[in-house]
Amino acid sequence: MARNGPSIPERDRDAPAPRPGGSSPPTDRVVAVLEYLAARPRESASAVARALGLNGSTCAVLLASLERAHWVERAPDKTYRLGAGLLSLCDAMRARFPLLGAGHVLLRRLSEELGCPCVLTRIHDDHILVVAAAGGSELAGLRADRRFPIDPPYGAVAVAWRSESELERWLDLAGPPLSRGDRARYRRFLAGIRERGYAVWRLDEGDVPLVGRLREMLDALRGDSRSEALRERLARLFASYGRYGYLSSEIERDRSVPVSYMIAPVFGPDGQPHYEIIVQLLRPAMRGAEIDEVGERLLAATALLSEQIGGARAGRATAFR
Missing domain, CATH: 3.30.450.40 (GAF domain)
Structure with missing residues (x-):
């Protein structure tokens, strides 16, 4: 018998692939979102969720947390892009x-x-x-x-x-x-x-x-x-x-x-x-x-x-x- 409820969205072909091994799913989701946004000028929360196969509310909470850390920025049109908070990480990589x-x-x-x-x-x-x-x-x-x-x-x-x-x-x-x-x-x-x-x-x-x-x-x-x-x-x-x-x-x-x-x-x-x-x-x-x-x-x-x-x-x- 088919189970009622929301269908699981398909993963975007251009989205980062799942990481093998003993990984942490919450951490993997954060990494996937950042990698996805890094490859695009900006995207809406729904587009990110759809591309990565994430539940819409889960993706929204994740983006909100990243926004508080200034790792992503929310534009007036409600799209997201990488934020200035990542510059400190860039500086560390440039030093290395x-x-x-x-x-x-x-x-x-x-x-x-x-x-x-x-x-x-x-x-x-x-x-x-x-x-x-x-x-x-x-x-x-x-x-x-x-x-x-x-x-x-x-x-x-x-x-x-x-x-x-x-x-x-x-x-x-x-x-x-x-x-x-x-x-x-x-x-x-x-x-x-x-x-x-x-x-x-x-x-x-x-x-x-x-x-x-x-x-x-x-x-x-x-x-x-x-x-x-x-x-x-x-x-x-x-x-x-x-x-x-x-x-x-x-x-x-x-x-x-x-x-x-x-x-x-x-x-x-x-x-x-x-x-x-x-x-x-x-x-x-x-x-x-x-x-x-x-x-x-x-x-x-x-x-x-x-x-x-x-x-x-x-x-x-x-x-x-």
Whole structure:
């Protein structure tokens, strides 16, 4: 027998997906509302409730609590938007990630100039954290807190300026273990990164059609909250293309080669990379001269950000202004 009463509203396809694990439903609702409003200029309480599948009165009470904390603001037309009370949280995040503001602006400019997605990552001891992206989300995945391990082939630019013993420990992290010849090639690759100031990653010829198909699949799934897990797996597969870096001797000005990514470091006061800018080119053919031009733009951009954090190796920022 059917039960009388209000029907449960369907979740909006663009709404944040439910969080797995041992979560707290009341807290999850607060997070979902803030994430939903963060993606829109403003919304009515009924629209928020409908999109997130919340009871109308529950959503109204939640928004009222957030309004008292100044985390949301209620406009005269009874719509809601994020409030000024969140600025203190933004300040705390800027203190932790000082390049957030300048990094976003620079990534957008670089993405427009190169016509490809660009990503800013923060280098930690055992992982690389995506903190900002522009021009597309294939590499960054769904969230700005996406993490990558620091083990071969990941992290080459992050570790290139470390000591010989640290580089050997990094090479030991590879799975399966690297052969003697592979280790020797990696050492030459790391030396080339230090010489040029950036890394160039190869796109295998057979990967080109697969990359195009993966891009189509990711675009088709965008906005479908029910497919978040699948999109995450596809995004990780997408990011795996270009696992082999070019040696300096393999790039010649008049010779064309397929390129997946180019990566350059943002140096901190200690002379070590603290951040990276990744440009997701995914081009089946680039002449060495074109690679050099992109490299110069990339070095100028990273030098500008290095200056922002007192980087010891800053020096080409004027070329990007």
